[in-house]
Amino acid sequence: MATTQESPRPPRRLDDVPGWFPVLDQLLFDWFLSRQVAAGTRGDLLEVGVYMGKSAIFTGRRLQPGETYTVCDLFEGDAPDNANRAESTKSYSRLTRSVFEENYLSFHDELPRVLQGPSSVVPDEVEPASCRFVHIDASHLYEHVYGDIGAAHDLLLPDGIVVLDDFRAEHTPGVSIAAWEAVLNRGLHPVCLSTQKLYGTWGDPEPVQRELLAMVRQRSDCRLSVQTAAGHRIVRLKSNGMEAPPFPPSRHATGPEEPARVAPPAPAAARNGLGQRRSRVRRVAVDLLPPVVTRALRSARR
Template sequence: MTTRTAPGRARSLSEVPGWFRAIDQDLFRVLLETTGRTPGDLLEMGCYLGKSAILLGEHLREGETFTVCDLFGVESHGLYSRRDTLAFYRETLTREAFEANYLNFHEDLPVIVHARTTALASRIAPGSCRFVHIDASRTYEDVSGDIDIARSVLRKDGVVAIDDYRTEHVPGVAAAVWEAVFTKGLRPVCLSAAKLYATWGEPEPFQQAVRAWATDRVDRVVVDEKIDGDPVLRVLNALPGPSGARRLALELLPPVVSRALVRPKTGR
C-alpha cells in the first residue's frame, strides 16, 4: 500500500506541483484580463494539483463562477495514453490534495465537478464562459469532445487554452486540435511550446493584447506566423547572450538557414 503524505503549504505558485510554465502563466494572465472586460465564467477541465486553477482563481470577478472538473485519479482507465501515466495519476492526484493547495491561496474553493468532463455538458450553461482550459484526457475521442463542450459553453469572444497540442507521446490531442481548427471554426490566437490559445470569435483583439504585453518584456519574443492565411502568434522565451541569440535564430529562421547555422565547420 502506498502512503500519501499531506501536501505542504505552498507559499508561491512555483511551489505547487505541476506542469504550468511561466510563459503560459503570462499568457493566461493577459488573456484572462482581456476577456475579463466583460463578466463571464471560468472553466478548467483537468486540474491535477491546482497550479493553473490557482492562477485562474486570481482572475475570478464578483458574480462569476469558476468550475473545475477532474476524476482526481478515480476510475481513470482509458483516459490516459500510457499505463505509466495512469499509475502516476492514481498515486499522486487526490481531490484532498487539490483542495488543500487551492485553499493555500484562496478563501473559497471553486465549484468542483468530480466526474468525467462529459458531465459538464449538462452543468455549464451555453455561452456562459469567457475562458476555458482543457487539460484532462489525452485521447483523441475525449479531447475532441472537450473541445465541443468548450465551443458550447464559451461566449463568442471567449478563449480556450488547450494543453499538449504538440506533445509527441499524445498525438490524439494534436489530431483533435487541428481537426477543430480546420473543420469546427476554431481560430488560433497564439501558441506557446505547451499550449494553443484560440477562439471561435475574432482573434485580432487578443493578439493585440499579447503584442502590447510583449512590448514591455525583454524575456519574451512574439513571432508572426500564418495558418491557412490567418495570422497566429508564436510566443517564445528570449534567451540572453550570444548563445541565446543563436538558439533563438534556430527557432525562428527557415529550415534551410537553420541547417546552415548548425552545420559543423570543416578545416581547410
C-alpha cells in the same frame, strides 16, 4: 522500529504546487484574463483537468464577483474506459481530490465548484454560452479531447478564449490532431501558441491578436514569430528569460523560508581514502607519461 510517514508541507508559493504551468503561460493567462476584466467582459471560468491545482489556483485570482469558477477532474474516481484508466493510472496516480482542495485553499478562501468525474459531465453541469475562459488539460486521448473542444465551443461566450494544453508534445498526438482539426474544420481561430498551449477563439481573433502583438513587442523577454498557415495568422511566443508575474503567497508563508540544507562534510576516513586513491592515480599517470611531461608535472607540483 515503525516509522510514520511525514505529511507533505503545505505550499508557500505557487511554485511549491506540483504541476506544469510555465512562466510564459502564467503571463498569458494573466494577460487574457486581465484584458477581459478591463473590457468589462463578464462570464464564468472553467478548467477541465486540474492535477494538483497549480493553474487553477492562478486562474482563481481573476474570478470576479458574481462569476462561477468550475473545475473538473477524475481525481481518484473511475475512468470511463480502459484507455483513459490506463492513462490516469500511469500519469496521475498521486492525484486525489483532497490534495487539490488543500492546495487550492492554501491560496484562496473558498473552493471553486468541483466536478469529480470524466470531462463528459461538464456540458450537463455548465450553462451554454456562460464562460469567458476555458482551460482544457484533461485526457490526452483524441476522442476525449475532441469532445472537450466541442463542449468548450458550446460553453464559451462569442469572444471567449479556450486554451488547449499539450497540443504539440510528442507523447500527446491525440491532442495535436484534435486541436488542429478544430482549427481546420470546426471554426477555431488560433490566437497564439506558447511552448505547450494553444490559445484560440471562435470569435474574431484580429482584435485580441493586435493587442497581444503590441504587448509582446514591448517586451525583451519574449521571442515572437508570426507566420501564416491555411489562412490563419499563427503567433508563436517563447520565453526569453521571462520572470513569472507577481502572485500573492499562500497563507502558510508567514514565517521565513527554511535555510537550504547543506550536505555534511565527508568523514575524515573517507576524505583520506579519496586522497590516497588520487595519489595512486597520480603515481601511475606519472610512471606512464613521457619523461619531459613527467618533469613538468613534478615541477608544477613542487
